[in-house]
Amino acid sequence: MHLHLAYPAVLAALLFCVGVYGVLARRNAILVLMSVELMLNAVNLNLVAFDVWLRDSLHAGQALTLFTIAIAAAEIGIGLAIVLAVYRNRGSSAVDELRDTAESAAEEPDPAQEPRQAKPSQKAEATA
Amino acid sequence: MTTTTLAVLVPLLPFLGAVAGLLFGHRVPGLVRPLAVLPTLTALLLAVLVAVRQGGGRAVDAATELTPTGSVPVELALHIDGFAALVAVLVGVVASCVQIYSTGYLREDPRYPSYAALVSLFTSAMLLVVYSGDLMVLLVGWEIMGICSYFLVGHYWETPEARAASLKAFLVTKLGDVPFLIGLFALAADTGSFRVTTILARVADGGLDHPTLIALLLLAGVAGKSAQFPLHTWLPDAMAGPTPVSALIHAATMVAAGVYFVARLLPVFATSGAALVVLAVMAAVTMAGSALAALAQDDIKRVLAYSTIGQLGYMTGALAVGDRGAAVFHLLSHGAFKALLFLAAGVIIHVAGTNSLAAMSRMKGLRDRVPDAYWTMTVALLALAAIPPFSGFFSKEAVLGAAEHAATGHAVAPTAAGWIVLVAGLLAALLTAAYATRLWLLAFHGRGTEAPDHGRQPVAMTAVLWVLAIPSLAFGLSVGVLPDWFDGGSLTPTLTTSVLGTGLALIGALVTYGAWRHTTALAARVPMGAVAASPGGDGGAVEAEAIATHRPAYGDVASAPDPADPGRLLLGPVHRHAAAGFRLDAVYTALFVRPVQAAARLVRFLDREVVDTYVRGAGTAPRWLGAAVRRAQTGNVQTYLSALLAGTVVLAVAAVLVATAGA
Numbered sequence: 001m002h003l004h005l006a007y008p009a010v011l012a013a014l015l016f017c018v019g020v021y022g023v024l025a026r027r028n029a030i031l032v033l034m035s036v037e038l039m040l041n042a043v044n045l046n047l048v049a050f051d052v053w054l055r056d057s058l059h060a061g062q063a064l065t066l067f068t069i070a071i072a073a074a075e076i077g078i079g080l081a082i083v084l085a086v087y088r089n090r091g092s093s094a095v096d097e098l099r100d101t102a103e104s105a106a107e108e109p110d111p112a113q114e115p116r117q118a119k120p121s122q123k124a125e126a127t128a
Numbered sequence: 129m130t131t132t133t134l135a136v137l138v139p140l141l142p143f144l145g146a147v148a149g150l151l152f153g154h155r156v157p158g159l160v161r162p163l164a165v166l167p168t169l170t171a172l173l174l175a176v177l178v179a180v181r182q183g184g185g186r187a188v189d190a191a192t193e194l195t196p197t198g199s200v201p202v203e204l205a206l207h208i209d210g211f212a213a214l215v216a217v218l219v220g221v222v223a224s225c226v227q228i229y230s231t232g233y234l235r236e237d238p239r240y241p242s243y244a245a246l247v248s249l250f251t252s253a254m255l256l257v258v259y260s261g262d263l264m265v266l267l268v269g270w271e272i273m274g275i276c277s278y279f280l281v282g283h284y285w286e287t288p289e290a291r292a293a294s295l296k297a298f299l300v301t302k303l304g305d306v307p308f309l310i311g312l313f314a315l316a317a318d319t320g321s322f323r324v325t326t327i328l329a330r331v332a333d334g335g336l337d338h339p340t341l342i343a344l345l346l347l348a349g350v351a352g353k354s355a356q357f358p359l360h361t362w363l364p365d366a367m368a369g370p371t372p373v374s375a376l377i378h379a380a381t382m383v384a385a386g387v388y389f390v391a392r393l394l395p396v397f398a399t400s401g402a403a404l405v406v407l408a409v410m411a412a413v414t415m416a417g418s419a420l421a422a423l424a425q426d427d428i429k430r431v432l433a434y435s436t437i438g439q440l441g442y443m444t445g446a447l448a449v450g451d452r453g454a455a456v457f458h459l460l461s462h463g464a465f466k467a468l469l470f471l472a473a474g475v476i477i478h479v480a481g482t483n484s485l486a487a488m489s490r491m492k493g494l495r496d497r498v499p500d501a502y503w504t505m506t507v508a509l510l511a512l513a514a515i516p517p518f519s520g521f522f523s524k525e526a527v528l529g530a531a532e533h534a535a536t537g538h539a540v541a542p543t544a545a546g547w548i549v550l551v552a553g554l555l556a557a558l559l560t561a562a563y564a565t566r567l568w569l570l571a572f573h574g575r576g577t578e579a580p581d582h583g584r585q586p587v588a589m590t591a592v593l594w595v596l597a598i599p600s601l602a603f604g605l606s607v608g609v610l611p612d613w614f615d616g617g618s619l620t621p622t623l624t625t626s627v628l629g630t631g632l633a634l635i636g637a638l639v640t641y642g643a644w645r646h647t648t649a650l651a652a653r654v655p656m657g658a659v660a661a662s663p664g665g666d667g668g669a670v671e672a673e674a675i676a677t678h679r680p681a682y683g684d685v686a687s688a689p690d691p692a693d694p695g696r697l698l699l700g701p702v703h704r705h706a707a708a709g710f711r712l713d714a715v716y717t718a719l720f721v722r723p724v725q726a727a728a729r730l731v732r733f734l735d736r737e738v739v740d741t742y743v744r745g746a747g748t749a750p751r752w753l754g755a756a757v758r759r760a761q762t763g764n765v766q767t768y769l770s771a772l773l774a775g776t777v778v779l780a781v782a783a784v785l786v787a788t789a790g791a
Contacts, residue, residue: 024770095766102763 008049015042029083029093033076040072131181132190135206138174138216139255139269141167142223146249153241164244165227168251172220175255179213184613187212189261189325200316207261207324210613211456215388216258218460221599222380222467223251225592226372229471232586233372233478234668243283247376250276254381258388263312263322266389270308270353273382274301280377281369284672289679293365300362304352311345314338315396324392331395343396343403346389347410354386354440357414361712363437364421367429368675370668371474374429379436379466384459387443391452391459398450401542408448408545412552414441417710419559423566423695424706427483428473431567435512436466438556442527445549450541451530453614458523461603465511465520468596472505474671475585475593476571483674485567486690489648490576497579500590502572504597509568511600513561513633516626519603525621525629526607528553532625550625557629561636566694569644643694650692 015038022035044065051061087093145167153160182188191205208216227247234240253276256269275298282294316322318337319330330336350356355363355378366378377383390397390407397403415438422434439462446455477483479497488494495502511520531553533539534546607619690696696703705711760771 020773024766024773096764098765099763101761103758103761 005049005053008045012042012045012049015039015045027094027096029086029095030080032095033079033083036079037072037076040068044068131178131188131208132206134174134181135178135188135190135208135259138171138178138220139252139259141171141174141252142248142255143252146245146252149241149245149248153245157241160241160244161231164248165224165231168220168224168227168248171251171255172217172224175213175216175220178208179217182208182210182213184210184213187325191261191323200320200322202264202322203262204265205261205323206259208259211388211391211452212258214460214613215384215456216255218463219251219254219258219381221596222376222463223247223254225467225471225596226376228588229375229474229592230370230372232588233474234370235586237668239283243280243370246276246279247373250280250377250382254385257385261324263315263324263327267309267312270349270385270389271305273377273385274298274305274353277301277366277377277382280373281366283370283373284368284675287368287672287676289365289675290368293362293368297362297366300359301352304349304359306348307345308349308352311342311349314342314345318342327393328395331399334399336396336399339396339399340402343400344406346393346396347403347407350386350390350444351410352386353389354383354444355437356386356410356440356444357417358712360414360418360437361709361716364425364430364433364709367427367433371429371470371477371671374433375467375470375474378433379470380463383436383440384443384463387440387447387455387459390444390447391456394447394450394452397447398540404448404450404541404545405548407444408541408548411441411445411448412548414438415445415552415556416559419556419563420699420702420706421709422563423559424699424703426485426690426693426707428476428485428488428567428571429470429483431485431563432466432469432473435469435560435563438560439466439512441556442524442553445553446527446530448541448545449530449534449549450539451527451533451617453611453617453619454523454526454530456614457526457607457610457619461511461519461523461599464596464599464603465508465518468504468508468593468600469512471589471596472501472508472593475501475589476505477674478585478670479579481580481670481674483671485570486693489570489574489690489692491574491579492576494574494579495572497581498585500585500593504593504600505571506568507597508600509564513564513637514557514629515561515633516630517604519600521626521630522604522607522619522621524553524557525626526619528557528625528629529619529622530617532622554628554632558632558636561633562640562698563695565637565640566644569641569694575648640694640698643697647692647694647697 019035019037019039019042022038023032026032026035047061047065047068051059051065054061083093086098090097145163149160149163153163178188187207187209189205189207191203193201193203227244230240230244230247234243237243250273253269253272257266257273260266260269278294278298281297282290284290285294312322315327319327319335321327321330336342348359352359363378363383367374369378397407418434418437418441422431422438425431425434439458443455443458443462446452446458475498476488476494479501480488480491480494482488507518511518514521514524516522528550530539531546531550534541535543535550536546537543539546607621610619611617699706708714
């Protein structure tokens, strides 16, 4: 018997959406990584389902799934290692607290810096 | 050696001397003086040899083309006729005298090496102008003289007067040189050559299409170089340079280049009657105005400077009536006695410690301190006033005779030009004698305190004065021989102009003497006189100090408020204006300087306030935009991803919508 394609496709879509939600909304880095796994698995499900649906003689979908699983395993390994390192450094693995790259107020361009910026331009004028 | 080789060496030797002086002058101080004097002296000997070999006969012509130019060829050409040979000898004599004199006058000057090298370079450029047979090569010498003059006028660049004077000299002469260059191009376009001989041959065939235009353009350059009205204003100010420079450049040679140039190309000018009349008017205004101004000056060198302008006016006057023989005759005699006047004035300034005639007139016994300068200057002043039998008499009478000749319609030049030159020349003869007498009386017959004693003058300085006194005394004897060197026209004085000219000169001298007798009692009652106190210094140091202190001491660089000045009595209400050179500088300030400055201010405003506003705006807008965008950079990766997702969804929806709409 054949399962209709709609079932695995809808399931994959739901899984993907749950993953997206997890990645965008969860604070805990480990849960974010798990959400990424959900998205990957949604993709895997799609690959297998369409492989069967299209009756691909080479089963490229299934082969690609194996690759995806392998890469996902490697990725989760590295990801967990990073999370662990962050946790050891900071005592927390909350994603929204890791804001070192934010535009800080101190780096706003203040008027005192302008003469220093003006000098090279003057020099450029002189040599032009 | 052939005459051509000798002639090539004449300008080349001083040039090599100048190069060597500039290269080694500061490193080997012992070499400076030989390098300054010897090449110039050798060039003089060679110039004399060239003159003897040329002998007033057929012109020596030689030319070599260095490289094809594609259009009108520029050649290294020599064209030595009698004029060139004699003028080169004059240049050599004066330059040698000046170099020897400078070794004494500037013996302690730290900048003497570069000074001597520049004088040599200048001499070489002048000799190039004299010998060159190609107008482009002539122009090279012409411009080198201009830049040398700029450097040498600014020799005392510590004083603001010298700085201003050097800039003024450069700018005013360049103002004339631009039309001059255009005139040369126009001349070459009409005749197809820069060679003097070719041009003259074409002109003789009537091959000139625009004679008046070309002549007037060339006259602008001549007026600038030869200090003719209205471009003469730089010359009196150029007296801020050392005295030997004034003697060489601003009396005997460079200013004579303009006259010499016109003499060389006189047939070109003679094809245009209008140009000759313009030249005559220029000469007349120059002669009369400069003589009046000379009568009112207080600085001894400025008196001589205005006198130079006036004597150059005589030469251009002679050219305006078409007699280049008389013009070059006056050039030669004037070169000798004016160089002598300046060099003697340098000695006097050194001894008196001042350049002010008002201060000198309150010094007793100045003539006993410098007997050499006194006697030679007397000779030179007599020559300047054209008293027979001194050289100036013969040359000036040659000019006046030529003018009379033209006025009575016996020459190619328009009669009007003849009358203008004759009347102005006679008036100038009267005034020349007046200011010469005034200078002599004020400088040597002062009453008051004893003149300061600075010891004996160096022999190098006094000997040169006597060398130059010989031609001032006796050059008039050559009046019978000179026509063979020139065009052949007689230069012997005619009776009418001689009597008129000499009579007017005597009247001028006697009137001035009377005025001086009248005012001299006043001098004792009005004490004046600022004297530079550096008895040990050389002439150059004393003069620099005298120039720098004239304005602080008397309130003006040209005149002093001296009621005992005979010039003040003679000129009456005109004196005030004459002292300021008839306010021509003020007119130029109003006409040119102020508008240029206003335009510069406008451009500055437009640049700073208008253009820069756009530039600043172009920078400010992106900065504000950047500040707004930076706020989105929170550091929260999840926010970025959300924005990325939202963007992707929007793009995907848009793509689908576009695809379905197109379908």
